[in-house]
Amino acid sequence: MARVAVIGVGQSAFVRSYPGSIRELAFEAYREAMRDGGLKPGDIDASVICSAPEYDKQRTPAGLMAEYLGLNPQPTFYVESVCSSSSSGVRTAYALIASGLHDVVLVLGFQKMSEISSAESQERMGRGGDIQWEAPFGTMMPAYYAMHAKGHMEKYGTTEEDLALIRVKSSAYGAINEKAVFRKSLALEKVMEPKYVATPLKMFDCCANADGSSCLILASEAKAKELFSKPVWVLGLGMATAPINMAMRDTFSGLKCAELAAKKAYEMAGITPKDVDVAEVHDCFTIAELMAYENLGFAEPGQGRELIRNKETYKEGRIPVNVDGGLLSKGHPIGATGGSQVRTIVLQLRGEAGEMQVPGARVGLVHNIGGVGIYGNVTIFGAE
Amino acid sequence: MGFEQFGIISFTSTTKTAQFVDFLKENEIRGTVCKECGARFFPPRSDCSVCLSDEMDWFPISGEGTLLTFTKAMFAPAGFEKDAPYILGVAEFADGVKVFGRLDKALPDDSVKPGMRVKIHVVALEGDRLSYELTAA
Ligand SMILES: [Zn+2]
Numbered sequence: 029m030a031r032v033a034v035i036g037v038g039q040s041a042f043v044r045s046y047p048g049s050i051r052e053l054a055f056e057a058y059r060e061a062m063r064d065g066g067l068k069p070g071d072i073d074a075s076v077i078c079s080a081p082e083y084d085k086q087r088t089p090a091g092l093m094a095e096y097l098g099l100n101p102q103p104t105f106y107v108e109s110v111c112s113s114s115s116s117g118v119r120t121a122y123a124l125i126a127s128g129l130h131d132v133v134l135v136l137g138f139q140k141m142s143e144i145s146s147a148e149s150q151e152r153m154g155r156g157g158d159i160q161w162e163a164p165f166g167t168m169m170p171a172y173y174a175m176h177a178k179g180h181m182e183k184y185g186t187t188e189e190d191l192a193l194i195r196v197k198s199s200a201y202g203a204i205n206e207k208a209v210f211r212k213s214l215a216l217e218k219v220m221e222p223k224y225v226a227t228p229l230k231m232f233d234c235c236a237n238a239d240g241s242s243c244l245i246l247a248s249e250a251k252a253k254e255l256f257s258k259p260v261w262v263l264g265l266g267m268a269t270a271p272i273n274m275a276m277r278d279t280f281s282g283l284k285c286a287e288l289a290a291k292k293a294y295e296m297a298g299i300t301p302k303d304v305d306v307a308e309v310h311d312c313f314t315i316a317e318l319m320a321y322e323n324l325g326f327a328e329p330g331q332g333r334e335l336i337r338n339k340e341t342y343k344e345g346r347i348p349v350n351v352d353g354g355l356l357s358k359g360h361p362i363g364a365t366g367g368s369q370v371r372t373i374v375l376q377l378r379g380e381a382g383e384m385q386v387p388g389a390r391v392g393l394v395h396n397i398g399g400v401g402i403y404g405n406v407t408i409f410g411a412e
Numbered sequence: 413m414g415f416e417q418f419g420i421i422s423f424t425s426t427t428k429t430a431q432f433v434d435f436l437k438e439n440e441i442r443g444t445v446c447k448e449c450g451a452r453f454f455p456p457r458s459d460c461s462v463c464l465s466d467e468m469d470w471f472p473i474s475g476e477g478t479l480l481t482f483t484k485a486m487f488a489p490a491g492f493e494k495d496a497p498y499i500l501g502v503a504e505f506a507d508g509v510k511v512f513g514r515l516d517k518a519l520p521d522d523s524v525k526p527g528m529r530v531k532i533h534v535v536a537l538e539g540d541r542l543s544y545e546l547t548a549a
Contacts, residue, residue, distance in 0.1 A: 147487075147490040150488075150489040150490070151489035151490035151491060151492075154489045158455075159424060160415075160423070160427060161455035162512055163421070163423050164418055164419020164421055164422050164423070165500060165512070165513055166420060166485070166488050166491075166495060166496075166498065166500075166514075167489070167500065168485065168487075168489045170487075171483050171500050174483035174485075175481045175483050175502065177483075178481045178483060178526065179480070179481040179526070182481065182526040182527075224484070224486045226483045226485045226487075227484040227486070229483075274502050275454055275455060275502060275510040275511055275512045277502075280480060280502070
């Protein structure tokens with residue numbers, strides 16, 4: 029298999045309300061990634077633009093972005109898998125490069141969620157479920173994940189406090205990430221305040237909407253070595269899907285798509301969960317991180333709580349997870365999230381993660397889920 | 413009215429499974445079963461993803477099921493605000509057929525638990541709309 033590297037990463041600050049348009053928001057991540065890689069617009073052979081279209085007034089945003097970023101007349105197109113869009117973009121870019129069609133491909137993710145109200149946003153994201161058979165009951169993302177939290181608690185005895193401990197960890201790292209939207213450190217008592225959104229999930233079990241952008245530049249082995257001194261290699265890519273309708277699911281204590289995607293990614297990389305030094309997982313809700321521990325093989329099914337109780341997923345622990353604050357604290361601008369997770373891992377593997385650095389990290393993993401386990405992307409990266 | 417009569421707000425007006433609403437009017441909740449291979453589907457489908465047939469029959473969801481999981485939504489998305497809070501859940505009936513929907517608002521909170529026995533019935537909503545809900549068996 030051809031080797032593909034990441035040679036440039038960028039991310040805007042994630043904020044509640046970005047004071048500019050989507051093209052300007054996108055340019056922030058783009059500028060940082062291009063400067064990081066020491067690249068000019070002419071070096072980019074094609075671009076893949078990723079977001080969740082329900083937030084955009086702009087139709088067909090790829091065309092707009094290619095123009096504003098200065099990437100005409102090179103090919104561009106749009107890739108979407110809701111919250112997992114930019115990981116699907118990475119998968120697409122990998123294929124474009126490994127096939128030999130292009131040498132250098134840019135993956136841009138963005139979302140400006142602040143233009144619509146929270147209730148409107150919940151309604152639109154709820155329509156990321158089955159609109160014919162589920163949305164008529166009044167569905168929304170927190171309720172879907174809450175049913176998984178209830179399922180996990182029922183099957184394994186996981187508690188609300190276990191979930192709260194995940195948010196406490198997240199907030200500690202959000203506080204030291206200058207690009208995070210939520211920078212307050214939270215005490216357990218605060219997270220446990222009974223402000224339920226959808227039982228058993230409370231306010232602090234949920235990530236906040238944010239505006240943000242991310243940008244990654246991927247390259248073939250030859251180009252990577254020519255253009256960049258510290259390439260980080262894509263070692264494995266796994267993707268799997270599961271039914272959109274809850275009535276078609278077999279389990280409510282994990283996400284099947286994540287488990288299958290992880291298996292494929294580990295196989296392709298030729299590694300096991302024990303080989304992962306640092307991971308970014310899709311913690312749109314605290315329960316999502318707990319299920320990820322188990323679906324990724326960091327813990328046996330039902331034992332995820334032991335990892336957080338014993339602080340094994342802190343920076344100093346056995347398997348550091350989301351030491352950049354994760355979606356819960358860094359923020360979750362839908363289309364930008366996967367690219368931001370990859371950026372964190374790339375910086376970790378280059379030894380450039382600053383205060384968040386996991387010493388000696390050589391292998392990193394990104395787990396990025398679209399919808400409530402509709403799309404699962406797991407991507408593994410390695411330092412030279 | 414056709415399928416847009418289903419649920420509190422319908423986002424779908426035209427579907428080959430619109431007869432589902434006619435069954436609701438007769439107080440029945442029905443799924444579809446493939447005439448070729450016998451695969452059972454809920455929610456109903458007009459096309460079989462197992463054998464690719466488009467020949468379907470309707471079968472009733474009846475008897476008792478088991479609640480698998482649920483949540484009490486304290487907030488609602490746009491258009492559903494006046495209903496909140498409400499309980500959403502998934503229950504399993506005979507032959508592994510699962511149903512997603514709301515639970516009866518009259519159920520006391522502490523009676524709703526995974527594993528509880530449930531049945532399904534049709535509910536009439538304001539504005540000549542129809543839906544179904546799960547309640548204690
Ligand atoms: Zn069939």
